[in-house]
Structure formats: C-alpha cells, structure tokens
Amino acid sequence: MPTLLYAVARNPALPPELLGQLIDRLPAADEELACALAERPDLDPGQVRLLAERFEDAAVRLAERGLLPVGDVDPLARPRVALVLLDEGRGDPAWARLFARDPDELVRERLASAVGLPDEVADLLAVDESDDVVAVLGHCTGRPDLLARLAAHPAAQVRRAAAANEATPAELLTALLDDPEVMVREQAAAHPTTPGSAAARLVGDHMMIRQALATHPGLPAEPYRRLAGDEIPWVRSNLARNPGIDAALMSRLAEDDGYDVRRSLAHNPAIPFDLLARLAAAVRIGSTLLPRIAAATPAELRALAAVPEPRVRVLVAEHRALPTDLRDRLAADPDASVVKSVAPHPGLSGAQLATVLDRFGTKVATAVTRNPGTPTALLDRIATTPPTPVKALRTLAAHPNASPAALTACLASPDHRTAEAAAANPALPVAVMAELATR
8 A cells, every 4th residue: 555655646536635645644664755845846935945955865966956945954964865956057166075085985976977167066076085086086087187087097997987977088098909908999999989990999898898899880891790600699780770881781681690689780770672672571560660660761661561461561660750650550450560650649639449359358458558549438448348457557558538437446456566557547526535644
C-alpha cells in the first residue's frame, strides 16, 4: 500500500485539500513520500518551505525545480541544497569558496561539477588532494588553460577526464593519444574533436582503444577497413554504427555474423535503404524507430512499405509521423507484427483501432492501449476481455481515457506497476484517491 500512496502523491488531479492532508501527516522518516510531493506543480510557498525544512532530499529536488528561495537555505546546514543553487547560478558565490575547502570530499566533488565556477575556486579544486575531485573538474570545466594543466596531471583518471571533456582542444587530444595509460588513449581516440588522421595511428593498439576508435566519425578509409576485419566483434559492432563509414564497408559488415554487428549496422543513420531491407529480413531488430527510418522522406517510406517482407514494413510502421494514407495502409496490413507496430500511431481513429483489435485480439492489445487516442469503450473492452496481457493492463492503467471502473480494477491488480499507474492516473475518482491517501 505505501507505494500506492506515493503514486497518489504524484497524481496531477489530487485535490488541494488531500494534498494538504498528505503534507500535514507526513511521517518524519518518509523521505520517499516527501520527494514524490516535491515533484508536484501545485505546491504553495508554505508547503514548499515545510517540505524543505523537514526533508533534505525533498529540499534538493525543490531547489532543482527552482522553487526554493535562496534566502531559505543555510549552506552550512544544507550543503547539498546550496550546491544545487550554485549550479543553477542562483547561489551566493561566497558559498563556492566555502565549499572548496569543505572537509567532505563528496561536497568538493559536487562543487567541481558546478557550472560557472569562479576562476579562483576552479584553480583551488585543480590542486585538490583528492584525484576524484580533480577528475570531476576535468570532466566539467570549459577553461582551455585549466584543461591543459589537467591533461598533464600525474593521475591517469584526471587525464582521462580531460580527454572526455567536449571542450578539450584538438591539440591536447592529439597529445593524449600518446599517453602511457590505455584508458586515457581510449578516451582520446573516441573524442570526435580528435583529428582523425592522428587518431588513426592507434588502429593497431589495445583492444579497448580499437573499440573506442571504431566510434570516431572522421577516420580515413583505410583504418576503417582494418577495423572491419578486427578479431573482436565488439570493435566491429561499434564500427557498424559509425555514420562515417562508406557504403562498401557497410555492405561488408552486413555479411558479418559476429555478435551484434548486423543489428548495430541497422542502427547506423547513414545505412542505404536496400541494405537496411536486407538486414530486416535477417536480423532481429525489435520494435524501435531506427535513425534512418526517422529521417526518411515520405517517398522513401512508401517505397519501404511496399516491400513484401513484413519485417521491413514493421520498421516503417514504427514511424509516428507517417502520411495519412500510408498509416492507414499499414493499419490494414495482413501481418499482425506490422499492425502491432502502427497501432500506437496517434492519428488512428477509434473505429480503426477497434478493427485492429477485432482482427488480432491479444496480439495487439498492448499496442492499442499505447495509442493516446484509444476511446474509453475500447479500453474497457480490453480490460474485461480475458486474457488481458499484463503489459496491456499496465499501459491501460496510465491511459488518460481509462474509465473509473477500469482504474479501480487496476488498483487490485497483482502487478504492482499496474496498481501504481492507476493510483497516479488523473481520471481516478477523488473518493478513491481519498481512501488511498488516508489508509
């Protein structure tokens, strides 16, 4: 039952009087419920102050949401909250100087990740006794001069952090390619700003470095060809996702039966459609919108939807902005897997969804409940026609068109995720919310 109470606390339709009762009756140790309440958009200033005073985790969340006034925060008593405000640019800059000398290493780590640190504070953190603190600074600072210092730091984890920072200049990354530590060279090899001609010299290096190098979008053609013949499938799988490889190399990888190589290739945003169609018929891709499908033109989508292989049509059916005629054609497809993929499309009418359910029953029930426009009557039909798939009932419990009767039934479900979704649904009757809130 406590988990249902947390779900009720998140319910957008919770009446003000019930919200007030929940806050007034909060047990002193129930930080989880306080955090659920801290997410609400309808808290008044008094409720915000009460939650923040009694629960530190809730105070952190309220600060993250911009609801906590700076004047209400004592940095010595609540350093975590003060650090959030600093990161948002709303805290007192003097707090940063205070925290830079805090004995708690975790406080200094959190400070090192803050945006817009004063230079003197960043310089102090750069010589911190804890390599963990300096590494966080290396990940987060945008100062080129500081990155140059950290790229020469004696601790490998700090140099690796500098190699991962998106602000690190190309010349520093090139130098880090020669670092004695594998993990540093690995990070520099994967950085998209590292010049490809420089990174290419690591093509014969350690396996972890080759795996990272395979993701680099700007290598010359020859290193890519060498990586395509690498003995480690993980390297070839990373390469298969890389939009920087050419069509000839993609064709080669399409014949690679190494673990996950062909499936990764299907996710390459630059893959030609003919190759993608071949892969769909040979590899289990799953229900997902592939990058190449997401970027396709209407004409390209229509051409793929006309392919006889249903697994190719499934890829098109995952697109949620299909032309109306194409969407309707896929909804009438003879293959259940295609219809299952298109059923959540928000443009389908209630009549079309009913026809889909008539044709394929439980095979598409979950997909129909995922459609935001599914009518209440159709949701009730799914809920009361056994066997109702667990996933269908779970999605139905969160649906905006779910009926009060269906939601009440979902509350009694042995699946706790279904019951929680129903308790958080705005369509839940107020009387039921009140009962859950007062148990």
